[in-house]
Amino acid sequence: MTVIDVHNHVVPAEFPAAADPGVAARWPCMRHGAAGDATVMMGDTAFRAIDDRCWNMPRRLAEMDAEGVDVQVLSPMPELLSYWLPAEHALTIARHVNEAIAGMIAVAPARFAGLGMVPMQDPDLAARELSALKRDHGLAGVEIGSNVNGIVPGDPRFDGFFAEAERLDLAVFIHALHPVATERIVGPPRTAPFVLFPIDTGIAAASLITGGTLRKYPKLRVGFSHGGGVLASILPRLQFGWRLETMLQDSFASPIETARRLFYDNLVYDAATQRHLIATFGASQIFLGSDYPFVARQARPGDTLAELSPAEREAMSSENARRFLGL
Amino acid sequence: MTVIDVHNHVVPAEFPAAADPGVAARWPCMRHGAAGDATVMMGDTAFRAIDDRCWNMPRRLAEMDAEGVDVQVLSPMPELLSYWLPAEHALTIARHVNEAIAGMIAVAPARFAGLGMVPMQDPDLAARELSALKRDHGLAGVEIGSNVNGIVPGDPRFDGFFAEAERLDLAVFIHALHPVATERIVGPPRTAPFVLFPIDTGIAAASLITGGTLRKYPKLRVGFSHGGGVLASILPRLQFGWRLETMLQDSFASPIETARRLFYDNLVYDAATQRHLIATFGASQIFLGSDYPFVARQARPGDTLAELSPAEREAMSSENARRFLGL
Numbered sequence: 001m002t003v004i005d006v007h008n009h010v011v012p013a014e015f016p017a018a019a020d021p022g023v024a025a026r027w028p029c030m031r032h033g034a035a036g037d038a039t040v041m042m043g044d045t046a047f048r049a050i051d052d053r054c055w056n057m058p059r060r061l062a063e064m065d066a067e068g069v070d071v072q073v074l075s076p077m078p079e080l081l082s083y084w085l086p087a088e089h090a091l092t093i094a095r096h097v098n099e100a101i102a103g104m105i106a107v108a109p110a111r112f113a114g115l116g117m118v119p120m121q122d123p124d125l126a127a128r129e130l131s132a133l134k135r136d137h138g139l140a141g142v143e144i145g146s147n148v149n150g151i152v153p154g155d156p157r158f159d160g161f162f163a164e165a166e167r168l169d170l171a172v173f174i175h176a177l178h179p180v181a182t183e184r185i186v187g188p189p190r191t192a193p194f195v196l197f198p199i200d201t202g203i204a205a206a207s208l209i210t211g212g213t214l215r216k217y218p219k220l221r222v223g224f225s226h227g228g229g230v231l232a233s234i235l236p237r238l239q240f241g242w243r244l245e246t247m248l249q250d251s252f253a254s255p256i257e258t259a260r261r262l263f264y265d266n267l268v269y270d271a272a273t274q275r276h277l278i279a280t281f282g283a284s285q286i287f288l289g290s291d292y293p294f295v296a297r298q299a300r301p302g303d304t305l306a307e308l309s310p311a312e313r314e315a316m317s318s319e320n321a322r323r324f325l326g327l
Numbered sequence: 328m329t330v331i332d333v334h335n336h337v338v339p340a341e342f343p344a345a346a347d348p349g350v351a352a353r354w355p356c357m358r359h360g361a362a363g364d365a366t367v368m369m370g371d372t373a374f375r376a377i378d379d380r381c382w383n384m385p386r387r388l389a390e391m392d393a394e395g396v397d398v399q400v401l402s403p404m405p406e407l408l409s410y411w412l413p414a415e416h417a418l419t420i421a422r423h424v425n426e427a428i429a430g431m432i433a434v435a436p437a438r439f440a441g442l443g444m445v446p447m448q449d450p451d452l453a454a455r456e457l458s459a460l461k462r463d464h465g466l467a468g469v470e471i472g473s474n475v476n477g478i479v480p481g482d483p484r485f486d487g488f489f490a491e492a493e494r495l496d497l498a499v500f501i502h503a504l505h506p507v508a509t510e511r512i513v514g515p516p517r518t519a520p521f522v523l524f525p526i527d528t529g530i531a532a533a534s535l536i537t538g539g540t541l542r543k544y545p546k547l548r549v550g551f552s553h554g555g556g557v558l559a560s561i562l563p564r565l566q567f568g569w570r571l572e573t574m575l576q577d578s579f580a581s582p583i584e585t586a587r588r589l590f591y592d593n594l595v596y597d598a599a600t601q602r603h604l605i606a607t608f609g610a611s612q613i614f615l616g617s618d619y620p621f622v623a624r625q626a627r628p629g630d631t632l633a634e635l636s637p638a639e640r641e642a643m644s645s646e647n648a649r650r651f652l653g654l
Contacts (some may be wrong), residue, residue, distance in 0.1 A: 036345035194568035210514035236597035241521035270563035
């Protein structure tokens, strides 16, 4: 069994300086510590303690070998997406990150593929940058947030971006980011991402379905982090409503049929939930995701397939990932 | 098999006039048409076309007989909850609705039970009114919204309300209402409730878990509409985070254990999803819900249990409902 982990993250070891003092407060930089430890700073604020697994490819390869991972599809730590900066500054970060990912892949091209980033806060600029991402950096696709400053991916303003991703045969991986409804979380602040990442991801997926994105771009390949989040819980009710109301049928295609053309990672932390994803979306649409090397990661991602049939294992360990990535 | 439908709605045939012109624009009234048809108005605005199944108990009993329903647990059409009115005016509506439900039950006390309403926008007033709801109207519990003007049920300001519900042995049924994130829905307006009712319900359920409500009120009985919405999709990740972070363990109990003390209706429109609810929450925590007589209803709710084991059918058709309601 070849194990391809489609959901894991990298951070470049260094960042260029902010070109403009106006963006310095939200500009990423790295504060390196002892023994490979580091802190990603956003301006003067510590964002996350990380270590050199985020950029040290020999160390990463050793851990992949130890955990039975053949290929990692590298994507930016989502906070680097920088949708909150003016687009031209986010473009500077995007090009730096995309080049860094290309360099990481070059260390062991048989063991890595990459998803880059583009400044989605300017959809036209984002669409134009996809060519460079493919041509200059050889990346297989792009990671985008589950929302762009509150705008869902199914919003028509992103049509040009998805059209270009389809034209260039680039995969689009949608990852939870700055979720909605943080004011509705009770408990310590660390509660929010555990409750709301699945919700934001599910809303993003629903928006592509009800926005008709896949009807407009039938060859587009879109995958979701965290098993599509809450989409599996929404889908039967949305399908019921769609069957009930001709206005919905006139506006978008069967939600379940559309959902079964999208891809999902299996980072759902639970064998019963994975079973339910397979029943809902089909074993042909799910690939492995680990969130390596961050704290909420799934160790030994291939082991999550242990209870499945050989055909399901083969599809979910590598075949679906290759189809999603166009490899 | 005795079939108890815990999730269905009523609307009184008439409403008192608004006591204050300041609230008239959002005050419910009924515009009756021919042949039992009617429109619920909010001020001068049509809210929903309904018919006399909402208040005509003989017609309701005939349809229950035809659809194999032994007992309906009547609750207000959620828009009547009136959290957006000043509390004293919402109290007027609440008392009128609770009295109307008591009158509907009196038509056939062996065939009906009731969940009333209280003005949750004033938690102290809501808590005080629970006594009257039980003593004067003989109701088994209360329906509340999945949020109260944006505040989730797990917010500490509702502690006094839940304490009183526990003390009085009243069931609390939480129903989706005016959901979050409507601005993130793409497609016709009717798309929103199909996507967002499960999300708002899931956020409400998560708030009771992470807010520690059941730790504070261990005998409290809380049930959720629409199978708890997206809670089943959130729970494995929340449990994973809780195991990972001691700060969460210090603040609230095991999410999965807490979720297995809550109740859920089975209004999820899909046999595979019902199976997943049973695997996640346990067959002891799920009761029937139909949304009768509204358009998104499940006809013949008892039939949704056809594929289950006899023990699951017995529990979910009536035993769990009796336990939830304290009957």
